[in-house]
Amino acid sequence: MKILVAVKQVSALDEDFEIRDDGRDVDPEFFIRDLNEWDDFSLEEAVKIKEAAAEPVEVVAVSVGAGEADESLRKCLAKGADRAIRVWDAAIEDSDSIAIARVLAAVAKREAPNMLFAGVQSSDHSFASTGIATAAFLGWPHAAVVSSLAYSPGAKSAVFRRELEGGLLQEVEIQCPAVLTIQLGINTPRYASLRSIKQAAAKPIEVLSLADVALRAADVGEAGSLSRVRRMYVPDKGRAQLIDGDAAQQAARLADIIREFKGAAP
Amino acid sequence: MSGILVIAEQRRGELRPVSLELLGAAEGLRRTGDEVAVAILAGAPDRFVGALSVAGVDEILTVKVASPEFDADTFESAVGALIAKRSPDVVLVAHSVDSFGFAAALAARLGLGFATDVFNAERIDGELVATRGGYGQKVSIEVDFPGRSTVLLAIRGNVFKAPEQAASPRVTAFDAPQAASRAAGRDFIELSAGDDVDMAAAEFILTIGRGIGEEAKVAQFRELADAIGATLGCSRPIADAGWLPKSRQVGQSGKTASACKLYIAMGVSGAIQHLAGMKHVSTIIAVNSDAEASIFGVAKYGIVGDIFEIAEELRSLF
Numbered sequence: 001m002k003i004l005v006a007v008k009q010v011s012a013l014d015e016d017f018e019i020r021d022d023g024r025d026v027d028p029e030f031f032i033r034d035l036n037e038w039d040d041f042s043l044e045e046a047v048k049i050k051e052a053a054a055e056p057v058e059v060v061a062v063s064v065g066a067g068e069a070d071e072s073l074r075k076c077l078a079k080g081a082d083r084a085i086r087v088w089d090a091a092i093e094d095s096d097s098i099a100i101a102r103v104l105a106a107v108a109k110r111e112a113p114n115m116l117f118a119g120v121q122s123s124d125h126s127f128a129s130t131g132i133a134t135a136a137f138l139g140w141p142h143a144a145v146v147s148s149l150a151y152s153p154g155a156k157s158a159v160f161r162r163e164l165e166g167g168l169l170q171e172v173e174i175q176c177p178a179v180l181t182i183q184l185g186i187n188t189p190r191y192a193s194l195r196s197i198k199q200a201a202a203k204p205i206e207v208l209s210l211a212d213v214a215l216r217a218a219d220v221g222e223a224g225s226l227s228r229v230r231r232m233y234v235p236d237k238g239r240a241q242l243i244d245g246d247a248a249q250q251a252a253r254l255a256d257i258i259r260e261f262k263g264a265a266p
Numbered sequence: 267m268s269g270i271l272v273i274a275e276q277r278r279g280e281l282r283p284v285s286l287e288l289l290g291a292a293e294g295l296r297r298t299g300d301e302v303a304v305a306i307l308a309g310a311p312d313r314f315v316g317a318l319s320v321a322g323v324d325e326i327l328t329v330k331v332a333s334p335e336f337d338a339d340t341f342e343s344a345v346g347a348l349i350a351k352r353s354p355d356v357v358l359v360a361h362s363v364d365s366f367g368f369a370a371a372l373a374a375r376l377g378l379g380f381a382t383d384v385f386n387a388e389r390i391d392g393e394l395v396a397t398r399g400g401y402g403q404k405v406s407i408e409v410d411f412p413g414r415s416t417v418l419l420a421i422r423g424n425v426f427k428a429p430e431q432a433a434s435p436r437v438t439a440f441d442a443p444q445a446a447s448r449a450a451g452r453d454f455i456e457l458s459a460g461d462d463v464d465m466a467a468a469e470f471i472l473t474i475g476r477g478i479g480e481e482a483k484v485a486q487f488r489e490l491a492d493a494i495g496a497t498l499g500c501s502r503p504i505a506d507a508g509w510l511p512k513s514r515q516v517g518q519s520g521k522t523a524s525a526c527k528l529y530i531a532m533g534v535s536g537a538i539q540h541l542a543g544m545k546h547v548s549t550i551i552a553v554n555s556d557a558e559a560s561i562f563g564v565a566k567y568g569i570v571g572d573i574f575e576i577a578e579e580l581r582s583l584f
Contacts, residue, residue, distance in 0.1 A: 013401045015558055026401065098374050120366065124401050126538075127382050128361075129370030136371035141448035142338060144366035163519050164277070164363050167457035167512070170335070174449040181366070183519075185506030226373055226380035227409040230395060235406040240552060240568030250569045251579030254530070254551060257567065258494055261470065261528045261549065 001057045001153035003046040004113035006104050006131065007039040007076055009069040010124040024229045035072040038119025040079075042182035044189040046117055047080035049151060057153045058082045060111060064092060064103045070205050077200035078192035084203070085111075089210040091217035096225035097127040103220060104130065105137030106213035114153050116179045120145050128181075135179035142179040143172060147186050151176070270295060271354035272304040273345055274318060275364055277335065278454065281306075281317045284360040284421075286428030291421050293322045293429070295356055295387055295394070303327055303352065305440065307344055309334035312437075321431040327440045335451050341368040343445035346376060349416060351440075356387075356394065361420040373418045379411025382420035383538075403538055403560050424542060457520075461511040465521035468497035470528045473516055473544075475501040477533020477554060477573055481509045487532065490577050493584040496530065499523070501540045517543040532573045536561030 010033070017030035043061060050057035061076035062085040063069045073084035087103050095103075108116055116138075118131030128144070135142030143162060147169065151158035158176055161169045163183050174180075192200070210217065222228055243253045270292045274285035285304075292302045303325040306314045311328035318326050327348065333340045345368070349357060359365040361383045373380035379394070386397035393410055394417050400407045411417045465471070472491040478484065484504075491498035498514060505515040516523050518539040523529060529547040534540060536552070536559055544550065545564040552565035553573050562568045569576060 011401065013404050017404070019405070026405065096380075098370070098380060101370075101374060126399070127370075128366050129373075129380070129382055132367065132370040133374040136374040142367070142371060143449060145363045161455065162363065162367075164454075165518055166522065167515075167520055168277075169455040169457060171452040171455065172449050173452065178448075184502060188507075226378065226414065227396075227411055230408040230410045232400065232405050232407050234404070237563040240550075240562045240565035243567055243569045247571055247575040247579050250571055251576050251583060254553075254567075254569065254576070254580055255583040257549070257551065258470075258528070258530075262495065 001053065001055055002111065002113040003049060003057060003059050003153065004108055004111055004116045005039070005043050005046045005059060005061050005076070005081065006116065006118040006134065007043065007061050007063050007072055008036045008119070008122050008130075009033050009063060009065050009072040010036040010122050012124065019232055019234070023231055023233070025232055033068055033071065035075050036119050036122045038121060038123070038182060038184060040189040041184055041186050042117035042119050043076050043079055043081060044187045045149060045182055048187060049153060050080070053153050055153065060085060060113065062087070062104065062107050064088070064100050073205050074200045075192065077203050078196045079190055084205045085208060086205055087208045087210070087213060089217070089220070091210060092220045094222050094225070095220045096227050097125070097130040098133045098226045099220045099224035101130050101133035102137055102224055103210075103213065103215060104134045106215050107208070108134065108138055110213060114177050115151065115158070116140070116177065118179065118181050120181045120183050131179050131181040138179070140177055140179050141175045143174055144181045145183050146180045147183045149180065149186065268299065269301045269303065269352065269354045270356045270358065271348060271352055272302065273357065273359045274304050274306045274314065275360055275362060276306060276308050276314060279313070281314050282360070282362070283428065284362060284423045285318070286320060287423060287426045288358045288360060288421055289320060289322050289429050290426035291358055291387060292356075294426070295389065297389070301325060303354070305329055305345070305348055307331050307341060315437055319433055319435055321429040321433045323433060323435040326435050326437045328437060329440045329442050331442065332444055333447060333451065336364040336367065337447050337449060337451060338368045338371070339445045339447040339449065342372050342375070344442035345372055347442045348440060349376065349378075353416070355416060357416060357418045359418065359420050361422050365420050369418060369420050376416070377414070379414030379417030381409050383422050384419045385422045385425045387419055387421075399538070403563075404558075424546070457512055461513045463497060463513055465497065465499055465514060465516060466524045468499075468523065469525055470496045471499045471516070471523055471526050472496035472530045472532065473499040473501060473534055474504060474532050475534030475540075476503045477535075478504070481507070483574070484509050486574070486577060490581050493581055501534045501537070516540065523547055531561055531565070532577065534561050535559045536564065
């Protein structure tokens with residue numbers, strides 16, 4: 001039995017970031033990279049299922065990214081993934097979430113897992129579409145925003161709750177194999193122990209090329225994408241009126257605003 | 267290829283308000299001669315005709331489907347059939363949990379131009395350009411769709427204005443192929459967490475976020491909220507960690523601070539999902555140690571500082 005977990009090394013921005021010269025992305029020098037927060041939960045969900053299963057289950061983390069993504073894959077290995085796969089090729093640069101999904105689907109075809117998890121979205125580009133598009137390329141059933149899950153590896157179906165807007169949930173039964181996108185809060189991701197971090201550092205990461213997963217350059221990058229970044233810019237934002245002073249002065253002003261509000265309230 | 271197809275959303279017999287906002291977005295993209303058609307997929311779609319008969323709609327497409335509630339296979343098949351039949355150049359859906367479940371799959375399968383969480387869409391030199399946020403909304407990103415004759419856009423909620431005037435669009439029943447569904451929707455469950463607080467009714471809310479750092483600090487803010495007469499709320503990470511019940515979570519998947527007039531956010535960074543539940547509040551005060559936190563973009567007043575120190579000082583004044 002196997003669960004494939006798609007993960008992404010996301011980028012947050014340093015305080016004084018600058019836009020790249022071509023105006024189409026942020027200068028990578030200002031990226032602070034980490035494993036996508038959602039993916040921490042989907043990996044944990046897979047590891048929990050593995051630990052609860054009667055039969056052996058292999059948890060495989062896969063990421064599409066350049067060498068720096070190894071850091072996130074090592075994190076996954078330290079947190080309980082058995083294997084890690086990274087796919088990269090210069091042609092993948094400028095891929096949108098759909099082109100990335102095509103690569104993930106190609107890896108899934110090769111790995112033939114019983115279930116595929118992805119995060120609901122990534123914290124950097126938040127397309128909320130990679131997992132579901134991967135399902136489309138595989139022709140698999142799929143569901144988004146899963147906030148609780150009952151699944152035994154190898155079972156023909158799984159029952160989950162999807163988290164809707166406004167504090168509503170819906171229970172759904174889905175045929176497997178399936179792609180589920182996992183929501184924050186579905187579990188409590190574990191911390192990696194020092195020992196497991198050390199062990200993970202010694203584990204190999206399989207690095208695959210496009211050819212290894214039977215894709216061509218035209219399947220990815222701009223040609224394989226459904227959108228293209230035209231321009232990136234820092235928007236003019238509304239800006240709060242700052243309350244200055246030391247903490248006592250700031251709190252005093254805050255207290256005034258509260259009293260004013262309470263005075264006005266009926 | 268012409269015209270705009272809007273996919274409305276319904277849940278448990280109610281039209282979701284974002285459906286009408288999509289019509290506002292459609293109006294901005296309409297070119298001379300373009301028709302705007304809005305499709306409603308439901309077990310009994312006719313019952314939504316009244317609610318969808320608003321200005322800017324030329325045609326309502328009623329699509330009777332077997333599944334009374336959202337189902338990914340059903341939507342992909344029916345919306346795919348609508349696109350094949352009508353060849354619209356733009357298809358609009360809401361950036362919602364339901365479309366998370368089908369829009370990307372449909373776009374991938376049909377090779378449609380595709381962007382999500384779009385808060386602006388316009389034509390520049392005849393080309394459709396959509397704007398979305400990136401890197402925690404710190405940048406705006408314009409995307410285009412070279413070579414795509416149909417573009418599917420998932421539109422952010424609470425951005426476009428719903429048309430208010432009633433109209434009398436023509437109504438067409440659309441016969442969609444019935445898909446074999448690989449998932450079965452069961453019951454809906456209302457979130458309740460043994461806490462009878464009504465965030466939607468609270469007029470004064472003090473919200474805590476990830477910045478509080480540890481569970482032991484919750485008590486300090488609970489006590490502060492009591493002292494100043496505020497209802498204590500939280501952002502997602504606090505509820506996910508179980509530090510406060512889910513019923514106190516403000517945001518897209520939690521509660522909307524509908525009646526709130528004064529909102530103090532302490533240690534809340536301001537993720538877009540949180541802002542969806544509170545950015546409409548007239549007086550928002552953000553307290554955060556990170557001067558770049560996006561919460562300052564929607565706040566009226568901002569305090570850059572240590573939330574614990576501010577909380578302690580504030581407590582001493584009540």
